[in-house]
Amino acid sequence: MTTKGTQATKQQGRCRRRRQLLTRLGRPRLLVAAAASVSSVTALTLAVNHQRAVECASAPEGLRQLRDKDFTLKEHYHGKRSVRVLRVRHHAEGHDTVQEYNVQTRLYSPDYSHVFTDEDNSGLVATDTQKNMVYVVAKRTDATTPEGYAIALAKQLLSEYPMLTAVDVDVSEDMWRRTTTAAGEPHEHGFVREAPERATASVRLTREAPNSPEVRSGLAGLTVLKTTQSGFEDYLRDGYTLLPPTRERCLATEMSISWTYGKSGGSRAVDYAAVRRSLREELLRGFFGPPKGGVYSTSLQATIYDAGCLVLKAVPAVASISIFTPNIHMIPYHQLKVLGGEKASPFKDDVYIATSEPAGTIYCTVSR
Numbered sequence: 001m002t003t004k005g006t007q008a009t010k011q012q013g014r015c016r017r018r019r020q021l022l023t024r025l026g027r028p029r030l031l032v033a034a035a036a037s038v039s040s041v042t043a044l045t046l047a048v049n050h051q052r053a054v055e056c057a058s059a060p061e062g063l064r065q066l067r068d069k070d071f072t073l074k075e076h077y078h079g080k081r082s083v084r085v086l087r088v089r090h091h092a093e094g095h096d097t098v099q100e101y102n103v104q105t106r107l108y109s110p111d112y113s114h115v116f117t118d119e120d121n122s123g124l125v126a127t128d129t130q131k132n133m134v135y136v137v138a139k140r141t142d143a144t145t146p147e148g149y150a151i152a153l154a155k156q157l158l159s160e161y162p163m164l165t166a167v168d169v170d171v172s173e174d175m176w177r178r179t180t181t182a183a184g185e186p187h188e189h190g191f192v193r194e195a196p197e198r199a200t201a202s203v204r205l206t207r208e209a210p211n212s213p214e215v216r217s218g219l220a221g222l223t224v225l226k227t228t229q230s231g232f233e234d235y236l237r238d239g240y241t242l243l244p245p246t247r248e249r250c251l252a253t254e255m256s257i258s259w260t261y262g263k264s265g266g267s268r269a270v271d272y273a274a275v276r277r278s279l280r281e282e283l284l285r286g287f288f289g290p291p292k293g294g295v296y297s298t299s300l301q302a303t304i305y306d307a308g309c310l311v312l313k314a315v316p317a318v319a320s321i322s323i324f325t326p327n328i329h330m331i332p333y334h335q336l337k338v339l340g341g342e343k344a345s346p347f348k349d350d351v352y353i354a355t356s357e358p359a360g361t362i363y364c365t366v367s368r
Contacts, residue, residue: 078124085134155210254325329359
Protein backbone atom coordinates (compact mmCIF):
# COMPACT_ATOMS: atom_id res chain seq x y z
CA MET A 1 0.00 0.00 0.00
CA THR A 2 1.29 3.48 -0.80
CA THR A 3 2.16 6.02 1.88
CA LYS A 4 -0.84 8.10 0.77
CA GLY A 5 -3.12 5.06 1.05
CA THR A 6 -1.73 4.23 4.52
CA GLN A 7 -2.36 7.78 5.72
CA ALA A 8 -5.91 7.70 4.39
CA THR A 9 -6.58 4.38 6.16
CA LYS A 10 -5.21 5.75 9.45
CA GLN A 11 -7.32 8.89 9.10
CA GLN A 12 -10.46 6.82 8.48
CA GLY A 13 -9.65 4.73 11.58
CA ARG A 14 -9.21 7.83 13.73
CA CYS A 15 -12.54 9.24 12.49
CA ARG A 16 -14.30 5.95 13.22
CA ARG A 17 -12.91 5.73 16.76
CA ARG A 18 -13.88 9.33 17.51
CA ARG A 19 -17.42 8.77 16.28
CA GLN A 20 -17.68 5.61 18.42
CA LEU A 21 -16.48 7.53 21.46
CA LEU A 22 -19.02 10.26 20.91
CA THR A 23 -21.79 7.70 20.48
CA ARG A 24 -20.99 6.20 23.89
CA LEU A 25 -21.02 9.64 25.52
CA GLY A 26 -24.21 10.79 23.78
CA ARG A 27 -25.00 13.72 21.49
CA PRO A 28 -22.83 16.87 21.44
CA ARG A 29 -25.33 18.74 23.64
CA LEU A 30 -24.59 16.20 26.41
CA LEU A 31 -20.88 16.99 26.49
CA VAL A 32 -21.41 19.47 29.29
CA ALA A 33 -23.01 16.77 31.43
CA ALA A 34 -20.19 14.38 30.61
CA ALA A 35 -17.61 16.96 31.61
CA ALA A 36 -19.04 17.05 35.13
CA SER A 37 -17.71 13.53 35.79
CA VAL A 38 -14.27 13.98 34.25
CA SER A 39 -11.46 16.42 34.58
CA SER A 40 -11.50 19.72 32.67
CA VAL A 41 -8.69 18.40 30.48
CA THR A 42 -10.74 15.40 29.51
CA ALA A 43 -13.74 17.62 28.73
CA LEU A 44 -11.62 19.76 26.45
CA THR A 45 -10.32 16.62 24.74
CA LEU A 46 -13.86 15.44 24.14
CA ALA A 47 -14.83 18.78 22.61
CA VAL A 48 -11.83 18.71 20.28
CA ASN A 49 -12.56 15.12 19.30
CA HIS A 50 -16.18 16.07 18.56
CA GLN A 51 -15.09 18.86 16.25
CA ARG A 52 -12.67 16.55 14.44
CA ALA A 53 -15.38 13.92 14.07
CA VAL A 54 -17.67 16.48 12.49
CA GLU A 55 -14.91 17.41 10.07
CA CYS A 56 -14.37 13.75 9.19
CA ALA A 57 -18.08 13.20 8.63
CA SER A 58 -18.42 16.31 6.46
CA ALA A 59 -15.98 15.05 3.82
CA PRO A 60 -15.58 11.26 4.03
CA GLU A 61 -13.58 9.45 1.39
CA GLY A 62 -16.69 7.44 0.57
CA LEU A 63 -18.44 10.55 -0.74
CA ARG A 64 -15.79 11.06 -3.41
CA GLN A 65 -16.00 7.42 -4.41
CA LEU A 66 -19.78 7.69 -4.62
CA ARG A 67 -19.56 10.74 -6.90
CA ASP A 68 -17.11 9.00 -9.22
CA LYS A 69 -18.73 5.61 -9.49
CA ASP A 70 -22.46 5.86 -8.97
CA PHE A 71 -23.50 9.05 -10.73
CA THR A 72 -22.75 10.74 -14.04
CA LEU A 73 -22.03 14.42 -14.63
CA LYS A 74 -24.42 14.81 -17.54
CA GLU A 75 -23.65 18.37 -18.61
CA HIS A 76 -21.88 21.40 -17.30
CA TYR A 77 -20.57 24.86 -18.10
CA HIS A 78 -19.30 27.84 -16.19
CA GLY A 79 -19.35 31.50 -17.10
CA LYS A 80 -19.84 35.09 -16.02
CA ARG A 81 -23.00 37.17 -16.10
CA SER A 82 -24.02 40.81 -15.63
CA VAL A 83 -20.74 42.24 -16.91
CA ARG A 84 -21.53 45.80 -17.95
CA VAL A 85 -19.28 47.73 -20.30
CA LEU A 86 -19.59 51.14 -21.98
CA ARG A 87 -17.60 51.68 -25.17
CA VAL A 88 -17.07 55.29 -26.26
CA ARG A 89 -15.57 56.12 -29.65
CA HIS A 90 -14.25 59.62 -30.27
CA HIS A 91 -14.47 60.36 -33.99
CA ALA A 92 -12.35 62.89 -35.83
CA GLU A 93 -15.39 64.85 -37.01
CA GLY A 94 -16.30 65.52 -33.38
CA HIS A 95 -19.34 63.27 -32.93
CA ASP A 96 -18.87 60.59 -30.28
CA THR A 97 -20.70 57.26 -30.43
CA VAL A 98 -21.49 54.90 -27.56
CA GLN A 99 -22.49 51.28 -27.00
CA GLU A 100 -23.44 49.98 -23.56
CA TYR A 101 -23.54 46.19 -23.19
CA ASN A 102 -24.57 43.79 -20.47
CA VAL A 103 -22.65 40.59 -21.21
CA GLN A 104 -22.93 36.94 -20.19
CA THR A 105 -20.45 34.22 -21.15
CA ARG A 106 -20.68 30.42 -20.90
CA LEU A 107 -17.68 28.16 -21.54
CA TYR A 108 -17.87 24.47 -22.44
CA SER A 109 -15.15 21.83 -22.27
CA PRO A 110 -15.30 18.13 -21.42
CA ASP A 111 -11.90 18.62 -19.74
CA TYR A 112 -13.64 20.66 -17.05
CA SER A 113 -15.57 17.70 -15.69
CA HIS A 114 -12.69 17.15 -13.24
CA VAL A 115 -13.46 20.53 -11.64
CA PHE A 116 -16.84 19.15 -10.59
CA THR A 117 -15.97 15.52 -9.88
CA ASP A 118 -12.33 15.56 -8.73
CA GLU A 119 -12.02 18.93 -6.96
CA ASP A 120 -9.35 19.78 -9.52
CA ASN A 121 -9.33 23.36 -10.86
CA SER A 122 -6.29 22.98 -13.10
CA GLY A 123 -6.72 24.62 -16.49
CA LEU A 124 -9.97 26.32 -15.51
CA VAL A 125 -10.59 29.75 -17.09
CA ALA A 126 -11.75 31.68 -14.05
CA THR A 127 -14.98 33.65 -14.33
CA ASP A 128 -13.02 36.75 -13.36
CA THR A 129 -10.79 36.14 -16.39
CA GLN A 130 -13.91 35.99 -18.55
CA LYS A 131 -15.04 39.31 -17.09
CA ASN A 132 -11.72 40.92 -17.96
CA MET A 133 -11.92 39.57 -21.50
CA VAL A 134 -15.21 41.47 -21.94
CA TYR A 135 -13.35 44.76 -21.52
CA VAL A 136 -10.31 43.73 -23.55
CA VAL A 137 -12.48 42.80 -26.55
CA ALA A 138 -14.54 45.97 -26.17
CA LYS A 139 -11.30 47.91 -26.62
CA ARG A 140 -9.99 45.85 -29.55
CA THR A 141 -13.05 45.22 -31.70
CA ASP A 142 -14.46 47.61 -34.25
CA ALA A 143 -17.94 46.03 -33.90
CA THR A 144 -20.75 48.46 -33.14
CA THR A 145 -23.64 45.98 -32.80
CA PRO A 146 -24.33 43.46 -30.02
CA GLU A 147 -24.07 40.66 -32.61
CA GLY A 148 -20.69 41.82 -33.88
CA TYR A 149 -19.35 42.30 -30.38
CA ALA A 150 -20.62 38.87 -29.22
CA ILE A 151 -18.97 37.17 -32.21
CA ALA A 152 -15.68 38.96 -31.50
CA LEU A 153 -15.75 37.97 -27.83
CA ALA A 154 -16.60 34.34 -28.60
CA LYS A 155 -13.78 34.10 -31.15
CA GLN A 156 -11.30 35.62 -28.71
CA LEU A 157 -12.21 33.15 -25.97
CA LEU A 158 -12.05 30.18 -28.34
CA SER A 159 -8.70 31.37 -29.69
CA GLU A 160 -7.12 32.00 -26.28
CA TYR A 161 -8.16 28.73 -24.65
CA PRO A 162 -7.70 25.61 -26.81
CA MET A 163 -9.36 23.33 -24.23
CA LEU A 164 -12.74 24.94 -24.95
CA THR A 165 -15.10 23.15 -27.32
CA ALA A 166 -17.79 25.85 -27.45
CA VAL A 167 -18.56 29.35 -26.22
CA ASP A 168 -21.91 31.08 -25.72
CA VAL A 169 -22.11 34.86 -25.46
CA ASP A 170 -25.31 36.78 -24.67
CA VAL A 171 -25.33 40.55 -25.05
CA SER A 172 -28.04 43.03 -24.13
CA GLU A 173 -27.53 46.59 -25.32
CA ASP A 174 -28.98 49.57 -23.50
CA MET A 175 -29.43 51.96 -26.39
CA TRP A 176 -28.54 55.64 -26.25
CA ARG A 177 -30.02 58.17 -28.68
CA ARG A 178 -28.10 61.29 -29.59
CA THR A 179 -29.91 64.34 -28.28
CA THR A 180 -30.80 67.24 -30.54
CA THR A 181 -31.52 70.90 -30.03
CA ALA A 182 -34.95 72.45 -30.60
CA ALA A 183 -33.73 73.34 -34.08
CA GLY A 184 -32.87 69.71 -34.79
CA GLU A 185 -29.09 70.03 -34.50
CA PRO A 186 -27.49 66.82 -33.14
CA HIS A 187 -25.29 67.21 -30.07
CA GLU A 188 -21.68 66.08 -30.42
CA HIS A 189 -21.53 64.10 -27.18
CA GLY A 190 -24.97 64.24 -25.53
CA PHE A 191 -27.15 61.12 -25.35
CA VAL A 192 -30.51 60.06 -23.90
CA ARG A 193 -31.24 56.46 -22.89
CA GLU A 194 -34.04 54.78 -24.86
CA ALA A 195 -34.99 52.40 -22.04
CA PRO A 196 -36.79 50.11 -21.54
CA GLU A 197 -36.12 49.06 -25.15
CA ARG A 198 -32.93 47.05 -25.60
CA ALA A 199 -31.19 45.26 -28.43
CA THR A 200 -30.11 41.67 -27.72
CA ALA A 201 -27.92 39.04 -29.32
CA SER A 202 -26.98 35.44 -28.53
CA VAL A 203 -24.00 33.83 -30.25
CA ARG A 204 -22.71 30.25 -30.09
CA LEU A 205 -19.30 29.42 -31.53
CA THR A 206 -17.85 25.91 -31.60
CA ARG A 207 -14.37 24.52 -32.09
CA GLU A 208 -15.65 22.45 -35.01
CA ALA A 209 -16.92 25.55 -36.85
CA PRO A 210 -14.93 28.53 -35.51
CA ASN A 211 -15.89 30.75 -38.45
CA SER A 212 -19.60 29.93 -38.49
CA PRO A 213 -21.25 31.48 -35.45
CA GLU A 214 -24.87 30.70 -34.68
CA VAL A 215 -26.52 34.09 -34.24
CA ARG A 216 -29.88 34.94 -32.73
CA SER A 217 -30.82 38.62 -32.52
CA GLY A 218 -33.55 40.33 -30.61
CA LEU A 219 -35.36 43.34 -29.24
CA ALA A 220 -36.63 43.50 -25.67
CA GLY A 221 -38.77 46.05 -23.89
CA LEU A 222 -40.33 47.44 -27.10
CA THR A 223 -43.43 48.95 -25.48
CA VAL A 224 -46.35 49.95 -27.70
CA LEU A 225 -49.89 51.30 -27.25
CA LYS A 226 -52.79 51.98 -29.61
CA THR A 227 -55.76 53.89 -28.20
CA THR A 228 -58.37 52.55 -30.60
CA GLN A 229 -58.82 50.19 -33.56
CA SER A 230 -58.73 47.13 -31.31
CA GLY A 231 -61.33 44.71 -29.99
CA PHE A 232 -61.79 41.21 -28.61
CA GLU A 233 -64.93 39.17 -29.32
CA ASP A 234 -66.30 35.69 -30.08
CA TYR A 235 -64.06 33.88 -27.57
CA LEU A 236 -65.30 30.97 -25.47
CA ARG A 237 -67.64 32.11 -22.73
CA ASP A 238 -68.83 29.93 -19.86
CA GLY A 239 -69.62 30.12 -16.18
CA TYR A 240 -66.10 31.22 -15.35
CA THR A 241 -65.93 34.08 -17.83
CA LEU A 242 -66.35 37.68 -16.63
CA LEU A 243 -64.57 39.53 -19.43
CA PRO A 244 -67.13 41.34 -21.62
CA PRO A 245 -66.60 41.35 -25.40
CA THR A 246 -65.71 44.67 -26.97
CA ARG A 247 -65.01 46.27 -30.32
CA GLU A 248 -63.30 49.27 -28.77
CA ARG A 249 -60.35 49.09 -26.41
CA CYS A 250 -56.78 50.19 -25.81
CA LEU A 251 -54.17 47.63 -26.82
CA ALA A 252 -50.74 47.74 -25.19
CA THR A 253 -47.86 45.33 -24.74
CA GLU A 254 -44.14 45.15 -24.02
CA MET A 255 -42.71 43.05 -26.83
CA SER A 256 -39.79 40.66 -26.63
CA ILE A 257 -38.71 39.62 -30.11
CA SER A 258 -35.98 37.29 -31.32
CA TRP A 259 -35.06 36.16 -34.80
CA THR A 260 -32.74 33.80 -36.59
CA TYR A 261 -30.91 34.20 -39.88
CA GLY A 262 -30.66 32.13 -43.01
CA LYS A 263 -27.55 30.22 -44.00
CA SER A 264 -25.55 33.42 -44.41
CA GLY A 265 -26.78 34.79 -41.07
CA GLY A 266 -23.54 34.11 -39.23
CA SER A 267 -21.27 35.77 -41.75
CA ARG A 268 -19.80 39.23 -41.60
CA ALA A 269 -21.80 40.12 -44.70
CA VAL A 270 -24.97 40.53 -42.61
CA ASP A 271 -25.64 44.13 -41.64
CA TYR A 272 -27.13 43.42 -38.23
CA ALA A 273 -27.96 47.05 -37.53
CA ALA A 274 -29.83 47.42 -40.83
CA VAL A 275 -31.75 44.19 -40.23
CA ARG A 276 -32.79 45.39 -36.77
CA ARG A 277 -33.97 48.76 -38.11
CA SER A 278 -36.01 47.23 -40.93
CA LEU A 279 -37.47 44.52 -38.71
CA ARG A 280 -38.50 47.05 -36.08
CA GLU A 281 -40.22 49.21 -38.70
CA GLU A 282 -42.22 46.24 -40.00
CA LEU A 283 -43.22 45.18 -36.50
CA LEU A 284 -44.58 48.62 -35.74
CA ARG A 285 -46.33 48.77 -39.10
CA GLY A 286 -48.02 45.48 -38.33
CA PHE A 287 -49.10 46.67 -34.90
CA PHE A 288 -50.29 50.18 -35.75
CA GLY A 289 -51.13 50.06 -39.45
CA PRO A 290 -50.92 53.18 -41.67
CA PRO A 291 -50.68 56.61 -40.00
CA LYS A 292 -54.18 57.56 -41.15
CA GLY A 293 -56.81 55.24 -39.73
CA GLY A 294 -54.46 52.49 -38.59
CA VAL A 295 -55.49 48.84 -38.82
CA TYR A 296 -58.14 47.04 -36.79
CA SER A 297 -56.92 44.29 -34.44
CA THR A 298 -59.33 41.44 -33.67
CA SER A 299 -56.78 40.05 -31.18
CA LEU A 300 -53.19 40.53 -30.17
CA GLN A 301 -52.58 37.02 -31.50
CA ALA A 302 -53.68 37.96 -35.02
CA THR A 303 -51.75 41.23 -34.87
CA ILE A 304 -48.38 39.73 -33.99
CA TYR A 305 -48.79 36.97 -36.59
CA ASP A 306 -49.44 39.63 -39.25
CA ALA A 307 -46.41 41.59 -38.02
CA GLY A 308 -44.23 38.47 -38.26
CA CYS A 309 -45.37 37.89 -41.83
CA LEU A 310 -44.53 41.49 -42.74
CA VAL A 311 -41.03 41.03 -41.32
CA LEU A 312 -40.34 37.86 -43.31
CA LYS A 313 -41.56 39.48 -46.48
CA ALA A 314 -39.54 42.67 -46.06
CA VAL A 315 -36.30 41.32 -44.54
CA PRO A 316 -34.87 38.38 -46.55
CA ALA A 317 -32.01 37.76 -44.11
CA VAL A 318 -34.44 36.69 -41.38
CA ALA A 319 -35.34 32.99 -41.38
CA SER A 320 -37.79 32.99 -38.46
CA ILE A 321 -39.11 35.43 -35.90
CA SER A 322 -40.50 34.77 -32.41
CA ILE A 323 -42.71 37.36 -30.73
CA PHE A 324 -43.70 37.37 -27.06
CA THR A 325 -46.31 39.93 -26.01
CA PRO A 326 -47.55 40.06 -22.41
CA ASN A 327 -50.57 42.35 -22.12
CA ILE A 328 -50.38 45.73 -20.48
CA HIS A 329 -54.05 45.96 -19.56
CA MET A 330 -55.91 49.27 -19.80
CA ILE A 331 -59.10 48.59 -17.86
CA PRO A 332 -62.05 50.96 -18.52
CA TYR A 333 -62.88 52.99 -15.42
CA HIS A 334 -66.67 52.71 -15.61
CA GLN A 335 -67.03 53.91 -12.00
CA LEU A 336 -66.85 57.47 -13.34
CA LYS A 337 -70.64 57.38 -13.75
CA VAL A 338 -71.18 57.20 -9.98
CA LEU A 339 -68.43 59.60 -8.92
CA GLY A 340 -68.62 63.37 -8.65
CA GLY A 341 -72.32 63.79 -7.86
CA GLU A 342 -73.94 66.12 -10.38
CA LYS A 343 -70.63 66.33 -12.22
CA ALA A 344 -70.44 62.57 -12.73
CA SER A 345 -69.83 61.60 -16.33
CA PRO A 346 -69.90 58.28 -18.18
CA PHE A 347 -66.84 56.47 -19.46
CA LYS A 348 -66.15 57.42 -23.06
CA ASP A 349 -63.07 55.35 -23.86
CA ASP A 350 -61.00 57.97 -22.15
CA VAL A 351 -60.02 57.00 -18.56
CA TYR A 352 -58.39 53.66 -17.79
CA ILE A 353 -56.74 51.78 -14.96
CA ALA A 354 -53.26 50.96 -16.27
CA THR A 355 -51.96 47.61 -14.98
CA SER A 356 -49.64 44.86 -16.13
CA GLU A 357 -50.51 42.28 -13.45
CA PRO A 358 -52.00 39.80 -13.97
CA ALA A 359 -51.28 39.72 -17.70
CA GLY A 360 -52.07 37.52 -20.65
CA THR A 361 -49.01 35.99 -22.29
CA ILE A 362 -49.19 35.63 -26.05
CA TYR A 363 -46.43 34.11 -28.17
CA CYS A 364 -45.87 32.90 -31.70
CA THR A 365 -43.02 31.98 -34.04
CA VAL A 366 -43.40 32.69 -37.75
CA SER A 367 -40.97 30.95 -40.10
CA ARG A 368 -40.26 30.69 -43.78
